[in-house]
Amino acid sequence: MGSNTSYTRRRVQKILFRLGFLLPALLIYTFILLIPIVDSMRLSFYTGSGLIPNTFIGLGNYIKIFTQDVFRERVWGAFTNNIKFFLIVTLLQNVLGFFLAMAVTRPIKGASFMRKISFIPTTLSVLVVGFLFRQILNPIWGILGNFPWLGNEFTALPTLAVAVSWQFIGESILLYTVGIDGIPIELLEAARIDGANWFQEMRHIILPAIMPIVGIVTLLIYVGDFTQFDIVYAMTTTSGNPRFKTDLFGSLFYRTAFSTPARGGWGMGMGAAVSTIMFAVVAFGVGIWFFVFQRKRDA
Numbered sequence: 022m023g024s025n026t027s028y029t030r031r032r033v034q035k036i037l038f039r040l041g042f043l044l045p046a047l048l049i050y051t052f053i054l055l056i057p058i059v060d061s062m063r064l065s066f067y068t069g070s071g072l073i074p075n076t077f078i079g080l081g082n083y084i085k086i087f088t089q090d091v092f093r094e095r096v097w098g099a100f101t102n103n104i105k106f107f108l109i110v111t112l113l114q115n116v117l118g119f120f121l122a123m124a125v126t127r128p129i130k131g132a133s134f135m136r137k138i139s140f141i142p143t144t145l146s147v148l149v150v151g152f153l154f155r156q157i158l159n160p161i162w163g164i165l166g167n168f169p170w171l172g173n174e175f176t177a178l179p180t181l182a183v184a185v186s187w188q189f190i191g192e193s194i195l196l197y198t199v200g201i202d203g204i205p206i207e208l209l210e211a212a213r214i215d216g217a218n219w220f221q222e223m224r225h226i227i228l229p230a231i232m233p234i235v236g237i238v239t240l241l242i243y244v245g246d247f248t249q250f251d252i253v254y255a256m257t258t259t260s261g262n263p264r265f266k267t268d269l270f271g272s273l274f275y276r277t278a279f280s281t282p283a284r285g286g287w288g289m290g291m292g293a294a295v296s297t298i299m300f301a302v303v304a305f306g307v308g309i310w311f312f313v314f315q316r317k318r319d320a
Contacts, residue, residue, distance in 0.1 A: 058300060064293035074290040082294035096295065098265050099273040102178060106269060107246040109182035111239055118193025123223065125194065126201045136198065140191035147188065151255020154184040171257055174266045181267055185252050193238050200231035240310050247303050250275060260285065270299040
């Protein structure tokens with residue numbers, strides 16, 4: 022009986038000890054992220070002028086968004102742009118990040134230096150990156166000629182995706198490098214002794230070993246891209262120029278919630294509804310990822 026009591030006491034102490042470390046982070050997360058998200062959901066059921074709408078209309082804002090063309094077109098356009106943006110960034114960061122990670126983990130000259138500097142762009146502000154790319158792509162004095170990369174409806178969104186990929190590809194390289202470095206060297210050496218070439222080594226050993234990291238990188242890209250605002254603001258303004266072709270959920274939310282009606286504002290209640298839809302899309306994607314990951318792990 023005494024031993025059971027002692028065991029229970031030690032277990033409670035261990036739980037309290039862990040909670041002591043987690044509590045500050047949980048409090049910060051609650052007050053900075055969780056409470057604003059819940060309050061934004063609450064505001065989506067209200068309408069009115071100013072920053073705090075006070076007239077309760079239930080699902081009125083959502084009904085407007087999904088039934089009235091003027092609102093539905095903008096929300097659907099932002100969602101479609103976000104899908105395209107996510108696919109381009111995912112392709113660039115995963116493919117280029119993986120092959121660059123393969124390069125910096127090889128015993129070649131300069132690999133160590135490249136590993137160190139690959140993360141530098143990630144430390145820059147998105148606004149700084151957006152400004153730099155605007156100067157590079159400027160059709161008058163830019164170094165890429167006189168083509169209007171940000172003014173053309175077909176190239177504007179891919180251009181933003183390239184800028185974001187360039188900035189954050191260091192994260193992909195870092196994660197893939199850690200995964201490749203974690204593969205036992207004996208396994209790779211045994212494959213080389215058996216006559217495996219570079220491609221076979223990559224396909225049959227390295228890729229299967231780092232597939233969980235591929236999922237993590239893709240998840241980070243998904244969450245980042247569907248909440249992206251800074252790069253649109255820095256490169257094509259919050260109007261998502263040209264003709265809303267670069268309008269993402271983040272820029273749509275900012276414009277609808279904080280701009281005047283003349284500049285595309287819909288009011289704080291409608292803006293809160295847009296942000297709630299954005300949150301639902303992100304949560305749905307993350308939930309799907311965890312479901313698939315759990316199924317694979319169980320298998």
